[in-house]
Amino acid sequence: MTAVQTPSVDAPVDGPGGSKLGSTIKRVIASNPSVLPTVAAIVIFIGMVIYGEVAYGRIVQYNTLSNLLINNAHLIILAAGMTFVILTGGIDLSVGSVIAFSSVAGVMLANAGWNPWVVIVLMILIGTVFGLASGILIQYFNVQPFIATLAMMFLGRGLASLLSTQPERLADDSQLLWLGEQFKLIDGEKVNDVVITPGVIIAFVVVLVAFFVLHRTRTGRTVYAIGGSESSSALMGLAVPRTKILVYVISGTLSGIAAVVYTSRLGIAQNITGIGWELDAIAATVIGGTLLTGGYGYVLGSVVGALVLGLMNVLITRDGGIPPEMTTIITGGILLVFVLLQRAVTSKRQT
Amino acid sequence: MSEALPIVEMRDISIEFPGVRALDGVDFRLFQGEVHALMGENGAGKSTLIKALTGVYKIDGGSIVVAGQERQLHGTRDAQSAGISTVYQEVNLVTNLTIGENVMLGHEVRGAFGVNWRATHEAATEALARLGLEHLDTHRPLSTLSIAMQQLVAISRAMAIKAKVLILDEPTSSLDAAEVEGLFRVMRTLRDQGVAILFVSHFLDQIYAISDRLTILRNGRYEGEYLTRDLDRHALISKMIGKDLNSLASLGGNRRVDARDYAAEAPLLSAKGLGRRGSIEPTDLDVHRGEVVGFAGLLGSGRTELARLLYGADRADDGEVTLHGKRVDLRAPADGLGKRIAFSTENRRDEGIIGDLTVRENMILAVQAERGWARPIPRKEQDELVDQYIEALNVRPPDPNRLIKNLSGGNQQKVLLGRWLATKPELLILDEPTRGIDVGAKAEIQEAVAQLAEDGVSVVYISSELEEVVRLSERIVVLKDHQKIGEIVNGADVTAQMVVDVIAAHGVEAAERDIIDAEAPHTNDASHPGDAQHTTVPATAATEEES
Numbered sequence: 001m002t003a004v005q006t007p008s009v010d011a012p013v014d015g016p017g018g019s020k021l022g023s024t025i026k027r028v029i030a031s032n033p034s035v036l037p038t039v040a041a042i043v044i045f046i047g048m049v050i051y052g053e054v055a056y057g058r059i060v061q062y063n064t065l066s067n068l069l070i071n072n073a074h075l076i077i078l079a080a081g082m083t084f085v086i087l088t089g090g091i092d093l094s095v096g097s098v099i100a101f102s103s104v105a106g107v108m109l110a111n112a113g114w115n116p117w118v119v120i121v122l123m124i125l126i127g128t129v130f131g132l133a134s135g136i137l138i139q140y141f142n143v144q145p146f147i148a149t150l151a152m153m154f155l156g157r158g159l160a161s162l163l164s165t166q167p168e169r170l171a172d173d174s175q176l177l178w179l180g181e182q183f184k185l186i187d188g189e190k191v192n193d194v195v196i197t198p199g200v201i202i203a204f205v206v207v208l209v210a211f212f213v214l215h216r217t218r219t220g221r222t223v224y225a226i227g228g229s230e231s232s233s234a235l236m237g238l239a240v241p242r243t244k245i246l247v248y249v250i251s252g253t254l255s256g257i258a259a260v261v262y263t264s265r266l267g268i269a270q271n272i273t274g275i276g277w278e279l280d281a282i283a284a285t286v287i288g289g290t291l292l293t294g295g296y297g298y299v300l301g302s303v304v305g306a307l308v309l310g311l312m313n314v315l316i317t318r319d320g321g322i323p324p325e326m327t328t329i330i331t332g333g334i335l336l337v338f339v340l341l342q343r344a345v346t347s348k349r350q351t
Numbered sequence: 352m353s354e355a356l357p358i359v360e361m362r363d364i365s366i367e368f369p370g371v372r373a374l375d376g377v378d379f380r381l382f383q384g385e386v387h388a389l390m391g392e393n394g395a396g397k398s399t400l401i402k403a404l405t406g407v408y409k410i411d412g413g414s415i416v417v418a419g420q421e422r423q424l425h426g427t428r429d430a431q432s433a434g435i436s437t438v439y440q441e442v443n444l445v446t447n448l449t450i451g452e453n454v455m456l457g458h459e460v461r462g463a464f465g466v467n468w469r470a471t472h473e474a475a476t477e478a479l480a481r482l483g484l485e486h487l488d489t490h491r492p493l494s495t496l497s498i499a500m501q502q503l504v505a506i507s508r509a510m511a512i513k514a515k516v517l518i519l520d521e522p523t524s525s526l527d528a529a530e531v532e533g534l535f536r537v538m539r540t541l542r543d544q545g546v547a548i549l550f551v552s553h554f555l556d557q558i559y560a561i562s563d564r565l566t567i568l569r570n571g572r573y574e575g576e577y578l579t580r581d582l583d584r585h586a587l588i589s590k591m592i593g594k595d596l597n598s599l600a601s602l603g604g605n606r607r608v609d610a611r612d613y614a615a616e617a618p619l620l621s622a623k624g625l626g627r628r629g630s631i632e633p634t635d636l637d638v639h640r641g642e643v644v645g646f647a648g649l650l651g652s653g654r655t656e657l658a659r660l661l662y663g664a665d666r667a668d669d670g671e672v673t674l675h676g677k678r679v680d681l682r683a684p685a686d687g688l689g690k691r692i693a694f695s696t697e698n699r700r701d702e703g704i705i706g707d708l709t710v711r712e713n714m715i716l717a718v719q720a721e722r723g724w725a726r727p728i729p730r731k732e733q734d735e736l737v738d739q740y741i742e743a744l745n746v747r748p749p750d751p752n753r754l755i756k757n758l759s760g761g762n763q764q765k766v767l768l769g770r771w772l773a774t775k776p777e778l779l780i781l782d783e784p785t786r787g788i789d790v791g792a793k794a795e796i797q798e799a800v801a802q803l804a805e806d807g808v809s810v811v812y813i814s815s816e817l818e819e820v821v822r823l824s825e826r827i828v829v830l831k832d833h834q835k836i837g838e839i840v841n842g843a844d845v846t847a848q849m850v851v852d853v854i855a856a857h858g859v860e861a862a863e864r865d866i867i868d869a870e871a872p873h874t875n876d877a878s879h880p881g882d883a884q885h886t887t888v889p890a891t892a893a894t895e896e897e898s
Contacts, residue, residue: 212465215465215466216464216465216466217465217466218457218459218461221448221456221459221466222456222457224445224447224448225445225448225456228447228448229443229444229445229446231443232442232443232444232445233445233456234427235427235437235439236427236443236444236445236456236457236508237426237427237428237430237457237512238456238457239428239457295445295447296447
């Protein structure tokens with residue numbers, strides 16, 4: 001236990017000080033220094049936007065920002081699910097493969113003439129089943145989350161390859177494509193419009209629900225408590241086994257939803273879809289300020305993390321001079337900076 | 352205390368583990384509005400009985416009746432819904448959440464939009480107020496509180512879920528005297544509110560200070576239930592260990608060592624200006640062959656830090672160490688080990704035992720490390736070594752193949768002692784070897800230390816219990832604020848109070864007041880052997896408050 005010693009049992013507590021707003025902000029930061037990495041992620045995101053605008057132009061405008069959301073909606077959904085898992089101190093490596101399997105299966109079923117709504121539900125359920133399997137392995141068979149979800153990752157990829165090794169294209173008149181259709185909200189000059197897709201709306205809803213669950217329900221608080229100390233949580237009488245399985249079910253289900261959103265946007269699915277996305281989701285979560293050891297972090301931070309990664313790709317494309325191979329190096333660099341930042345924050349707390 | 356129906360009645364409880372009968376027909380009853388101490392040596396079955404009552408272990412025989420209803424308890428949640436709440440020695444809260452959240456976790460007040468945080472924090476404040484802690488800001492992170500305060504928060508949590516039975520399993524073992532007094536105040540308040548409190552502690556002083564009634568267990572059997580005021584210490588200890596107290600005294604419990612004259616002898620180990628920035632100021636220290644040197648000081652005074660430098664667990668950035676007159680470089684534990692220096696940590700659970708290994712494996716670890724992993728110790732040699740120390744140190748149960756985490760604390764400590772003795776050290780550093788263990792095991796460990804010294808092994812002995820240090824050491828090195836402030840050569844006139852005075856006299860102000868307050872009730876009767884009296888030094892040195 002990393003407690004800061006206070007003088008004695010009857011330690012006096014700081015009296016009310018300063019303005020109300022100031023003390024509230026101070027209290028929030030004092031009560032949870034881990035907001036700092038999340039704040040840092042927001043600052044970096046804003047910094048990237050400003051840099052991009054100054055260096056390349058045409059960043060702070062309707063269509064660029066709209067596209068940023070549209071192109072990263074699936075990643076935002078994945079990162080939200082990953083946040084639950086990482087908050088408990090676990091990890092889910094299977095999300096990318098789940099998307100591959102779910103989307104290949106979904107496209108094939110849709111092309112076989114199944115009702116699109118049934119297809120969507122099945123695609124989501126595939127994710128749920130994978131998450132449930134991981135959760136049960138982890139909780140009842142005591143398998144390390146890393147290994148359990150790694151197994152699920154291979155399984156999902158294998159199943160997707162069994163179904164097809166060709167790109168499966170949705171029929172042009174498939175109703176599934178509606179989810180990826182762009183709706184113009186504000187008609188700007190030329191192509192500078194505010195556009196939105198149902199996929200983006202789904203991502204918004206997912207994030208809002210995730211936020212509500214994490215901060216406004218007992219289940220959500222149990223997620224944080226497990227990340228703080230699993231054994232203590234059990235001794236406090238919290239529903240640890242149920243919650244641990246639940247976070248993987250959530251992550252799996254959201255992978256299914258991400259598969260729907262992604263497939264409907266591209267209209268194509270392939271067994272190699274989503275390779276490395278689990279790592280993107282983890283990176284987004286970590287950049288957003290969630291501690292890999294669990295217990296600290298925010299789903300809104302993960303959204304910012306996903307946007308940082310997305311914006312980085314935009315900037316690299318705009319620059320033109322940076323070879324695309326550099327993308328992963330830069331991602332790695334940003335990730336490293338954030339992990340070091342978290343280290344600094346946690347070590348401060350421990351002294 | 353009314354002789355009404357007990358709130359908890361455990362009848363004829365039996366629990367078996369593979370090969371062992373941990374509890375054998377034990378009766379236990381607990382009344383509302385009393386503090387009931389559960390007494391017994393390590394391994395007597397106290398923890399097992401508590402775990403039966405909290406639903407962690409399934410009982411193999413007997414019945415548990417709570418508030419007139421027979422209950423089958425499966426897990427903490429069951430126990431909680433029966434109104435039984437437990438606060439353990441290691442605080443079982445989560446430090447990543449706020450005080451208020453910890454108090455209310457799993458019982459947050461819910462409204463139309465999920466958890467109503469305002470109401471939740473109000474409810475938490477209310478629960479804290481029952482303990483007189485309404486001044487705590489429930490929005491602050493739990494990690495900003497001392498362990499003692501965290502313990503009180505854990506108790507508030509029990510109150511927030513309306514517990515009628517509060518189990519306190521060794522809550523005082525990491526608290527200083529003032530903090531213990533704070534805890535007792537809270538316990539009395541709750542008792543007066545009608546809460547039934549089951550209390551476990553190894554400190555007899557505390558048992559007599561707080562408990563109304565006690566139940567004694569011995570070797571998994573029920574020994575008897577007594578009113579605390581009817582049973583004096585002698586009788587209590589005798590009943591706990593099952594033999595007359597005088598036989599305990601012969602174990603070495605009240606041994607006294609007088610310093611020998613080492614002037615003519617070159618020291619085994621000599622440190623000159625040994626220090627490390629931020630942990631211990633440059634320090635001179637000599638240890639002679641066969642000498643027991645005690646380190647006395649507050650928690651955080653630098654005693655552990657100095658010991659770690661002597662072993663090489665930390666690297667000194669100043670000064671030098673000579674061993675047998677030759678300069679040695681201690682950069683890593685392997686260096687210390689190679690120079691026949693052994694260090695047994697104060698942090699038994701995290702730095703000492705490896706819970707999932709057996710007693711045998713734990714014991715041979717250091718010898719094996721010293722030989723190098725390429726040359727495994729033959730099984731036969733292992734068995735001989737392990738059997739030898741199990742017998743010599745009276746490890747119970749004497750089963751080398753049992754996982755060490757299933758042993759009681761005292762016996763784990765003996766295994767650790769065995770681990771280091773197996774390396775045949777010339778200098779053995781023991782950091783708090785007797786913390787949290789019972790009278791019998793403590794006497795046995797003290798006896799082992801005395802015997803070692805007679806056999807020519809030098810020992811550095813660190814303990815918060817000054818009586819123990821005074822009893823065992825020939826020389827006492829007094830530390831304070833990360834530096835050595837004096838050395839006392841032990842003799843007939845040296846008492847624990849003298850050590851306290853040295854600490855108090857050096858530097859002044861708050862620390863001094865604390866110590867005198869804390870020590871005053873402890874300085875009487877020196878006639879009881881074993882751990883009849885304790886001088887635990889307050890942990891709140893001024894320096895610690897800043898970190």
